Amino acid sequence: MDALGELLGGVRARSALITRNAVEPGLAVRLAADAALSLVGVVRGQAWVSGQHLAEGDVAIVRGPGFTVSEDRVACPTRVLTEADYCARSLVVGTRECGPPDAPVQVVSGAYTGPEGVSGRLLAALPEVAVVRGTPVLAQVAAEIAADRPGQQAVLDRMLDLALVTALRSWFDATGHVPLSPVVDTALRAMADDPAHPWTVAVLAERVGLSRAALARRFTAETGTPPMAHLADLRLSRTAALLRDSDETLAAIARKVGYANAYALSTAFKRANGTSPAHYRALGAPPVPRATAR
16 A cells, blocks of 8 residues: 555544534634544635635645634634534434525534544644645535435445545645655654653654664655754644643743753743743733644
């Protein structure tokens, strides 16, 4: 099997959360589920999905727990729907349609909500939002939702798998992006699982069974960043998240992400982001530019 086929071969939905949503003018809805990956497509009209404009027939592959949908470019969601609020879960069994079927803007989405279905390697190979233009992959899903027939969940799961694999292949073809090799994926996962560990290229190379030079070369070629530069970005990304989402002291955060002390972390954070950790937290932790943490 080729590298892409191996990467996509594990896609398997099981009771995926699949709905058709009418998009109301002036509203931005955050659809929040415990999802590793979602496939979102505009089947009528046009809409904004997590900051990306989608015309009819476009789809977005969204990594992480949820996405925002709006008819125009609205900065903040005005309504948040959790998994329990989705029409597929809150209305009569068989109902997967939210809003009138003749609405001028309609979006179909499928969320891989369980622990299975998409691999860590696949998630690591994708940006937060990947857009594929002009593809009919969700048209059959939309038609099946409207049919409301027996065995629908099983049929929709397989349809969603086919739609996602087709969209992913198109995206990889269009971008020329090379999926991560198992060696680089192992190194990335090791750093992500324990950023405080005193990683070096030599330690990572021993972990994956390559020489230091070979690992550095392959890692940089596949991710665009040398291993230690990625580790620095990862540590600062974790720092920003902890400043946003916890009350931990900077010294505690420094220990957690792999810095010797609060001063060293503060210096690195300010150099990378242009503001100190204390100022960042005091401002409510606005988003800062940083590399995607894999």
